[in-house]
Amino acid sequence: MAGTIRAQYPSTIRPIRINCTGRVTPSLIMRAIGKGADGVIVAG
Amino acid sequence: MLEAARTPGLNVYTYSEVEDVSGFVGNFDVKIRKRARYVNNDCNGCGACFDVCPAYGYDEFNEGMNPRKAIYVSFTQAVPSMAQIDMTRCIKCELCKGVCEVNAIDFDQEDEIVDVKVGSIIVATGWDEYIPKTGYLGYNVYPNVITQMKLERILAPNGPTVGHLVRPSDGKKPERVLFIQCVGSRDLNMNTYCSGGVCCMVSIKNSKLIKQHYPEIEISVAYMDIRAAGKDYEEYYTASRKEGIRYIRTNVSKIQEDPETQNLKIIIQNTLSSTRLKELEYDMVVLSCAMVPAKGVEKIVRILKLETSQDGFFKEFHSRLNPIDTKIPGIVLAGASQGPKSVAESIAQGRAAASSLARLMGKDKYRILLIRATVDKDRCAKCGLCELNCSYNAIKTLADGAEVNEILCRGCGSCLANCPSEAITLRYYREPQYEKQIDAILEEI
Numbered sequence: 001m002a003g004t005i006r007a008q009y010p011s012t013i014r015p016i017r018i019n020c021t022g023r024v025t026p027s028l029i030m031r032a033i034g035k036g037a038d039g040v041i042v043a044g
Numbered sequence: 045m046l047e048a049a050r051t052p053g054l055n056v057y058t059y060s061e062v063e064d065v066s067g068f069v070g071n072f073d074v075k076i077r078k079r080a081r082y083v084n085n086d087c088n089g090c091g092a093c094f095d096v097c098p099a100y101g102y103d104e105f106n107e108g109m110n111p112r113k114a115i116y117v118s119f120t121q122a123v124p125s126m127a128q129i130d131m132t133r134c135i136k137c138e139l140c141k142g143v144c145e146v147n148a149i150d151f152d153q154e155d156e157i158v159d160v161k162v163g164s165i166i167v168a169t170g171w172d173e174y175i176p177k178t179g180y181l182g183y184n185v186y187p188n189v190i191t192q193m194k195l196e197r198i199l200a201p202n203g204p205t206v207g208h209l210v211r212p213s214d215g216k217k218p219e220r221v222l223f224i225q226c227v228g229s230r231d232l233n234m235n236t237y238c239s240g241g242v243c244c245m246v247s248i249k250n251s252k253l254i255k256q257h258y259p260e261i262e263i264s265v266a267y268m269d270i271r272a273a274g275k276d277y278e279e280y281y282t283a284s285r286k287e288g289i290r291y292i293r294t295n296v297s298k299i300q301e302d303p304e305t306q307n308l309k310i311i312i313q314n315t316l317s318s319t320r321l322k323e324l325e326y327d328m329v330v331l332s333c334a335m336v337p338a339k340g341v342e343k344i345v346r347i348l349k350l351e352t353s354q355d356g357f358f359k360e361f362h363s364r365l366n367p368i369d370t371k372i373p374g375i376v377l378a379g380a381s382q383g384p385k386s387v388a389e390s391i392a393q394g395r396a397a398a399s400s401l402a403r404l405m406g407k408d409k410y411r412i413l414l415i416r417a418t419v420d421k422d423r424c425a426k427c428g429l430c431e432l433n434c435s436y437n438a439i440k441t442l443a444d445g446a447e448v449n450e451i452l453c454r455g456c457g458s459c460l461a462n463c464p465s466e467a468i469t470l471r472y473y474r475e476p477q478y479e480k481q482i483d484a485i486l487e488e489i
Contacts, residue, residue: 014485016478016481016482016485018457018473018478019415019455019456019457019470019473020454020455020456020457020458022433022456022457022458022461023456023457023458023460023461023470023473024461025460025461025475027475028475028478028479028482031479031482031483032482032486035482035483035486036486037482037486
C-alpha cells in the first residue's frame with residue numbers, strides 16, 4: 001500500500017507478512033520489543 | 045421461468061423460504077419451508093374456484109389497486125399455474141371445494157420442510173421499491189401522488205386499468221404529469237447511493253410510453269442529474285427530449301394539494317435557467333423511488349453467514365475485481381442482490397454467477413491451500429475459545445479436542461491467537477518461523 005501510493009517511510013521499518021492480523025499473538029509483539037524494536041504496528 | 049420449471053432435474057420451489065443452511069462448498073444441506081397453499085399439486089389452474097369465492101383481498105401484483113378473490117393465482121403468468129388461498133381473507137365457506145373438479149383444495153394443508161443437498165448456492169434475492177415516509181412529498185396523503193411501481197401497473201395492458209392512464213383520485217386521464225427523481229436515493233437522510241441509473245431510465249421509458257399513447261399530455265421530469273450511462277441510453281434520453289418531454293433540474297421539497305381539484309402544486313427553482321421560484325401545477329405526480337434490498341434479506345444474511353455492504357445489499361468478494369463471488373466458497377451473487385442494477389446487468393451477472401459455479405462444480409476435486417489451522421489434541425483443554433473466535437465456523441470442540449474443518453478454514457489464525465494452551469498452529473505460519481524472522485530482523489540493527 002505504502003509502495004503503490006509512493007509514500008515515504010523510514011528505512012528502519014521491517015515488514016513481516018502475516019496471513020491475517022488475527023494471527024498476531026501478544027508473545028510475538030513482546031518478543032520483538034524485547035529484542036530491541038522501538039514499536040510494532042499491526043496493520044491489515 | 046416456464047422453461048426452468050419444465051427442465052428435468054431442475055426443481056423449482058415457489059412460495060417457499062430457506063430456513064437453514066449448513067455445510068460447506070460441495071456439501072450444503074438446505075432446509076426449505078414450502079408454505080401451505082391449501083391447494084395440492086393436482087390443481088391445473090382452471091380458475092373455477094375464483095368465480096365462486098365470495099371473499100376479496102387486494103391484488104398484491106397490481107400494487108393493491110384492484111381486488112382479487114381469497115383463492116387466486118398470484119399473477120397471470122405465475123409458474124406453476126396453481127391457485128393458493130389467502131387465509132387472512134378466506135371465510136372458510138368451502139364453496140371452492142365444491143366446484144373443484146380435480147379435488148385439489150385441502151384446508152388441512154400445513155407448511156412442509158424439505159431437506160435438499162446442494163453443491164453450491166446462487167443468491168438472487170433481488171430488490172424492492174423504497175417506500176417513502178407517509179407525508180413525504182405527499183406520499184400516502186394525496187391520492188394522486190403515486191410511486192413508479194404503481195405507474196408501471198397502470199400502464200401495463202394486463203394491469204388494473206387495462207393499460208389506460210388514469211389518476212387514482214377520480215379515474216380521469218391526467219393532462220399534466222410530473223416525475224420526481226431520486227426519491228429516497230442520493231439523499232443523506234435516506235439512502236446515500238444512486239440506484240444505478242435505473243430509476244432515471246424507467247422515468248424516461250414511462251414518459252416516452254405515455255407520450256406515444258397520448259401526445260397531448262404534458263410531461264415533466266424533475267431531476268438532480270440524469271444518469272443515462274450505458275449502451276444506447278443517452279440516445280434514448282435525447283430522443284425523449286425531442287418528443288417534448290420537459291426536464292427540470294431541481295430539488296422538489298414540497299407538494300401541496302388543491303383540495304377542490306385534487307391537483308398538485310409544487311414550487312420549484314430550475315437551477316439551470318432561472319433564479320426565480322415558480323409555482324407549477326400537475327394532475328399527477330410519480331415518485332421515482334430508490335432500489336433497496338429485498339424484504340427478508342437480513343434472514344438470508346444470517347443463515348448464509350454472509351456480509352452486507354453499508355447500503356444493505358450483499359457484499360461481494362471485491363467490488364471491482366470480483367463482484368460475483370462472496371467470501372464463502374460455493375456461494376455467489378446474481379443481480380440486484382449485490383447492488384442496484386438494470387435488467388441487462390442482472391442478466392450478465394446471472395450468467396457470470398452460473399459460470400463461476402460451473403468452473404467450481406465441473407471438477408470432481410476442490411483444491412484448498414494447506415495454510416490451515418491444526419490442533420495438537422494432547423494439549424487441547426477443550427475450552428471452546430477457538431470455536432467462539434472462528435469467523436468461518438470451521439473449528440468445533442469435540443469430546444477428544446478441537447477439530448478443524450479444512451475446507452471451511454481460511455487460515456486466518458484467530459483460533460491460535462486465542463488458544464490459552466497453545467495447542468493450535470497454522471501450517472507455514474508457525475510460531476518458531478515468526479520468532480526466527482523477528483530475531484533476524486532485529487539482529488541487523
